[in-house]
Every structure is written in structure tokens, then in C-alpha cells.
Amino acid sequence: MTGIRPGPRNLITDIGGLKVGQAHDARVRTGVTVVLPDRPAVCACDVRGGGPGTRETDLLAADTLVEAVDALVLSGGSVYGLGAADGVVAALGAAGRGYSVGEGAKPAPIVPAAILFDLANSGDKNWGDRPPYGELGRQALAAADRAFELGVAGAGYGAKAGTLKGGIGSTSLVDDSGIAVGALVAVNAVGSVVMPGSDAFWAWPFEIDGEFGGARPDPRRPMAPDDWGAAKASPALRQNTTIAVVATNVALTPAQARRLAIMAQDGLSRAIRPVHTLFDGDVVFALSTGARPLAEPWALTLSVLGERAANCLARAVARGVFAARG
Template sequence: MNRRTLLGLTATLPILAARAAPAADGGPLHPGPGRVGPTNLITDVAGLTIGEAHDARVRTGVTIILPDQRAACAVDVRGGGPGTRETDALTAGNLVRSVDAVVLSGGSVYGLASADGVAAWLGARGRGFTMSKQPGVPPSPIVPTAILFDLANGGDKNWGLNPPYRDLALRAMDHPSRRFDLGTAGAGYGAQAGALKGGLGSASFVTADGLTVGAIVAVNSLGSVVVPGTRHFWAGAFEMGREFGGLGASTAHVDPEEWGQAKFNPAARANTTIACIATDADLDADDLRRVAMMAQDGLARAIRPVHSPFDGDVIFALSTARRPLPPGPRPLYVARLGALAADVLSRAVARGVYEATLPPGMTGPTWKSLPG
């Protein structure tokens, strides 16, 4: 960057700041206090339903994020051992950057087959991408998918040539709903968050100017979600009300290499936190890419350590485009929504572990079994 360009940017920034600065009654940066959505679930974002199913014998499950119609989408991958399907379709410059559904699944590589069931269900209903409709030619549903490792949790994985994930996805698609279970449910059924039982979490936030951001996450991390020696969630500072116990932020000082309730003996692909952010704000795929990137900081606020070589952390971000952006510079709204996405995702992580219970026959600690 040459000196003239730098001087030009320096001169421009105060002008942008002045245009964006909130008036006495609010403005683009902070129009006033917002609130938790009516259900505190990702489905507070208009135009979304969730399908989920699990198999208690296998100790695994599937969660499907289903927009009412095709939705702009982006993805950000930070973990060192990810497992994904169709994420390349969301790359800038490619033909298709919208989706018909997003899938989060247990089962490691076997769980990628859950997208087969979702694609079949959508295609049978005429939903999917097509350049031009032709008789006898089905559409091509776009169903990006991310998986977590739950193969070593003691469930019966002797499935031979018939892993259950396609069938689980079809079951989940039979009853998509705006209401769904948290904790030991869906993709979080067999999850383990550090040394504690992991699970499926969700949260939402509605801004004062009416934009909604929601998150859903399956927490199966190497890292711990609680401050060492306490029951306080790392995400405690972002808690709304008593949504995950009401303990608030911890005042403990932690040694840089004290990981507390993290997993011992980590293994590649044995850990992963997979999530989807949604908003009703009319953002395009490039905007959503930035939102997904910013949302990754929500994992860093809620899990320690995170994005390790042993995790496969993946975050999708999609827009149902139900609400136009209010007047103001577009990048400021992207920044606001990305910051909110990080906070909402932190809360969703804590909620998933807070709500987790042990499936039949499984032993080990849960958050609610911690002393104190």
C-alpha cells in the first residue's frame, strides 16, 4: 500500500465513522438493547425448521437445518481434522452458493451418508438446483454436511454394509419442526465435550432493529467448556438469563497450560464442534463468509483449547433473507451480525453441554454431575 492510498484511507475512515455513528436514539452500530428470541433456538430465524433423529443403540444421531427455500450460505473450516461434503460448492467464484439444507451428523466419515437421505427427500419433492427444468430430469439438491467423531462412545457400531445415517436423515426429515430437543439429541446424541458429556445446543438473539441471529451446534470438542476447578462455563459472560445455570463469568485465574476438563489422549478426527449460524437479514454469500469467520471466535470463547490438530471444527452460515438490512453502510451490519453470531454460538455451546444427559448404558460425567 503506497503512502497516497494510506492517506486516502485515513481521511475516509472518520467520514465513514461519522456516517455510522449512532444518534442519541440509536443507529447502525447500536440501535438499542436487543433480546433473546421467543424460543431461544435457531428457529427464531424466520424460514427455518430443524429435523433431528438418533439411534440409542448406536449412540449417534443427525441434525438437519432446513430452510423453507434455497438460502445463501457460506462455510468456514478451522479444525485440523474436518470431515465435510459439498463445502467446495460454497467457495467464492463457483456456480452455486446457496443450499437446500445443511446437515450436522455423528458417525465420522459414515455420517456423510446422511446427506444422501436429505438429498433424496428433497429431490423427491422437486427441490434443488437446476439450470432449466426438463421432463424426467430431477433437480440436484445442495446439501453441505459436516460430521463429528462419536465412534468410540460404546454404542453398537457393528453395522456392516448398512451404516444408519441415510435412514436417520430420512427419519429426521419426516418431522422437521421449529421446536427440537437440546443436549443428548440429534448430532449431539453421542458427543463428548472434553471430559464431559457433549450435546446439541442452540440459542438466538433479536436486535433492537429487528434482525435475528441464531446458532445450532453439536459439541464434541477436545477442549473443555468449563473453567478448571469450577462449574463455570467459559461462555458465562455471554449468558442471557439462566439459560445454562446462571453462574455467570468466573473470576478464576487460569494457568496457560491448564486445560481442566479437556480430553486426555486426543486422537485425530476424534473431536469436532460443528455448527450453523442463521440470520433473517438479507446477506449474500460473501457477507455470510465473513459472518462464519467471525462466529469461529464464539468457539474460542466457549471451548479451551479449540481448532486443534485433533478437531474438525466447521461453521456454516446461512440467510433466509426475510428482512432487508436497515439503512446504513452494509459492512457495519455484517460486522454487527458477525459479532452477534460469535456471542450466540458461545451461548449455544454452553447450552448443549448444560442440557446433556447420559444415554442408556453410558457412564461418565455430565455438567450437572460436577461438584458444587
């Protein structure tokens, strides 16, 4: 691939100024992933699934007051997992981070979140009235670093991708000019990430340097229109969901970041079949650290960034499941 390649880590943290922290509870079989920018980052969101669970996504609209976020949270636990953001907010606020309205007022950390459903994965969910997610959020925030684990980790710890083990995946792309795009995803989809009767991922055409095993489909095998392969046989509402973050070091407005999130959703369509169903709560956040200007003509540059984000997200889905299977 001339002029563009994965970054040195092939992770979303190849975007300068971003860290990722993760924590899990093996007994409960669940976990939390936190994306932490060094400074507030412009953020937008696109929701495509029919059963989403989110926090503070309305705040990310282009016509609202606050344009940047202090962190993003991806969590297992369904509605209970939204409490992971409480722990992150409390810790950031104690450290003096957050939106400030003036001297003497306590800062309000802006921490949107999205959750996936892992309540039926046989982990011990008998937590009474004290779910573990607030503490898991604190632990994930404290662990934030440039390097992080893929596969059975963080928000993907208890996930299932179709009939396969789901998990956390991440990839990046950096071009010769230094423009960078990356993706992070927790894969818990109804749909299959592999082709019928094959170990080849639907995302195989986008693989770089064997990053998810190098398996290729058998060209002699016919592909029936409704053959979804290793999809969940009996999906239930709100029991699935793929949640993701894409990021770039290019300066974007909230409206431009929203377009980046919309285009990035196509990466899920390239990697999961079926996707965006009523049984999923698919959500993609887009972050801009603003380190580099948006080159003119800006509309063309943004379109290129969106395509790269979709590419990264498709690869991240396959990479996460491949790591979880390993």
C-alpha cells in the first residue's frame, strides 16, 4: 500500500494525544474501555442499531453548546454499564478536568458512553444494588496508556460476535503527510464476522500484513443471499451491539466529525452480516484531536478521512474477533 500504512502500533493510539484504558471483572464476565484524550477533543456520534444504550449523545449534536469531550466510555453490562461513566466523571472531576463555567464552579467532565449487552453470558450478575461498573470505569481510566490489549479485554471481555467469541479490536492508518485515522471497537454483534463455512472474515479484502490471520474464502463455494454464516441463531432485543470509536488528528468541527462517524459506520457493514438490525444497538463515536488543519478542498479531504475510517473499523472488527479466538 503506497503512501499509507498502519501506524507503529496499529492501534487507535497512533493518533497522538489519545490513550486507552481497560478493566474487567472475570467473575462477572464483563468489562469497560475508556478512550482518554490528553485534552478535550471534538466529538460526534452516529447511532444505527435498533436497540441502542447511550449517555450524553444528545450533547454531541452540532447545534449544542459543548463541542468537546473529556473521555469516551464503552462498556458491557447493558443499562447497568452506563454507570461506568459515573466513575470516570468522578475521577476526572476530582482531577480538575471538565467543562467549566467560571471560577468557583466545579468542572463538569463531558463523558459520553455506549453499552453492549453481556448479561446472559453465564457470568455472575448477582451484584444486588451495587453493579461493578462505576469501579470498573475508574480502573479503566487509571490504566489509560498508548498500548492496550486486544481480544478478550475491556468492554469486549464478555462479548460474543455471532456464534464466535467477541472482543476488542483496533487498527490505524497513517499517510506520508502524517494524517492519521484509527478505530477501536467492541464486537458483540448478532451478525457473523466470518464467511459461511470459512475462517475468512467478511473484512478480508481490507486486511494488511496478515493482521487477522490471512484466511481467504474458497472461490468455488457458492454464496447464498441469506446465508449469514456464524450469526446468532436466536437473537433477542438489546442483547447484542457493536460499539466503536474512530479518531483522527485532523481538526474537524462537530458537524464534520458527525460525517466522519456516518461514513465510518460503513466499516461495520463491510465486516458484519447482517448489521444495524433491530437486535443491535450499534453506535460509532468520532473524535478529532485537532493537531493538523483540514486541508482544502475540505469536503474532499473529509471524504477521504471517512473512507479511511470505514477501512480501519472493518479491519478492527476482524482483528478483535481474531485476537479473542486466539
